[in-house]
Amino acid sequence: MLKEDFRFSLFDFALSLSEAVDAISPALGNHQKRATYIAWDIGKEIGLSIEQRRKLFFAGLLHDIGGLSLKEMLDLLNFDEDSSYNKHAELGYLLFKDFKAISEEANIIRYHHVPWDYGAGREKNGESIPIESHILHLADRISVLIDYKIEVLGQVGGIVEKIKGLSGKVFVPEFVDGFVKLSSREYLWLDVVSSNLDDELNKIHNLPLAFFDIESIRSLTKIFSRIVDFRSSFTATHSSGVSTCAVELAKLAGFSEKECATMKIAGYLHDLGKLAVPKEILEKPAKLSMEEFN
Numbered sequence: 661m662l663k664e665d666f667r668f669s670l671f672d673f674a675l676s677l678s679e680a681v682d683a684i685s686p687a688l689g690n691h692q693k694r695a696t697y698i699a700w701d702i703g704k705e706i707g708l709s710i711e712q713r714r715k716l717f718f719a720g721l722l723h724d725i726g727g728l729s730l731k732e733m734l735d736l737l738n739f740d741e742d743s744s745y746n747k748h749a750e751l752g753y754l755l756f757k758d759f760k761a762i763s764e765e766a767n768i769i770r771y772h773h774v775p776w777d778y779g780a781g782r783e784k785n786g787e788s789i790p791i792e793s794h795i796l797h798l799a800d801r802i803s804v805l806i807d808y809k810i811e812v813l814g815q816v817g818g819i820v821e822k823i824k825g826l827s828g829k830v831f832v833p834e835f836v837d838g839f840v841k842l843s844s845r846e847y848l849w850l851d852v853v854s855s856n857l858d859d860e861l862n863k864i865h866n867l868p869l870a871f872f873d874i875e876s877i878r879s880l881t882k883i884f885s886r887i888v889d890f891r892s893s894f895t896a897t898h899s900s901g902v903s904t905c906a907v908e909l910a911k912l913a914g915f916s917e918k919e920c921a922t923m924k925i926a927g928y929l930h931d932l933g934k935l936a937v938p939k940e941i942l943e944k945p946a947k948l949s950m951e952e953f954n
């Protein structure tokens with residue numbers, strides 16, 4: 661068994677996955693990153709600990725990863741339909757829940773569309789809902805209220821009024837109050853619409869470089885292979901099949917144990933770019949149109 665540790669930036673990893681998911685359509689923009697940035701600032705405003713904010717950060721970057729089709733992803737940008745969005749949240753949870761290092765984030769993702777409902781949203785089906793889920797929910801909805809095609813500061817008053825109107829019913833009142841205070845700071849809005857959002861996210865998160873042994877990296881990348889393969893029923897076990905074959909070939913070719921372990925991980929991730937292709941295209945039974953092909 662290989663004991664060697666790999667230095668591994670969870671932030672870079674989450675960011676690249678987040679980008680792959682948001683690349684499914686230009687209309688999504690940087691939705692997950694924007695919601696993450698807003699959630700981070702609200703968390704800070706209401707006094708969340710740094711550990712809680714880090715969990716929120718990681719969950720935010722990946723919160724919509726369970727959305728499979730383009731239609732589903734675009735629907736998530738519709739402000740008024742939000743209470744019906746449980747499928748992608750549950751799927752996101754299922755994809756991450758077995759990985760110990762991020763199981764709490766999985767729980768945050770699971771409940772990120774549950775309305776506060778005057779306190780009834782503290783729990784669902786007997787399970788208590790993390791407060792980070794409610795912060796992410798608020799940040800997510802603020803993010804979709806912004807019209808990114810026009811100047812942002814002129815929109816702030818309308819967004820604040822809309823969110824305040826749902827305080828208690830949909831959002832936790834204390835979190836709404838925190839947001840209202842925060843909303844007077846122009847930097848928040850300018851950062852959210854900025855094309856340098858990556859830099860801003862990089863400055864705030866302070867996520868330490870994590871040290872993982874190769875076994876943990878293997879189980880993490882296996883999760884991502886499941887996410888990739890899940891996109892299309894035609895390829896449900898494709899990544900793990902490729903991974904297994906590649907390792908057997910590597911062994912026959914005399915590769916070292918470490919090289920074989922790396923091969924396994926590469927096999928799991930080799931189709932990662934598929935995350936950026938919507939299900940409608942992956943599963944289209946007929947020939948693709950030129951536009952779809954592009």
Ligand SMILES: [Fe+2]
Binds near residue numbers: 723736748749800
């Ligand atoms: Fe969502």
Ligand SMILES: [Fe+2]
Binds near residue numbers: 691692723
């Ligand atoms: Fe979202």
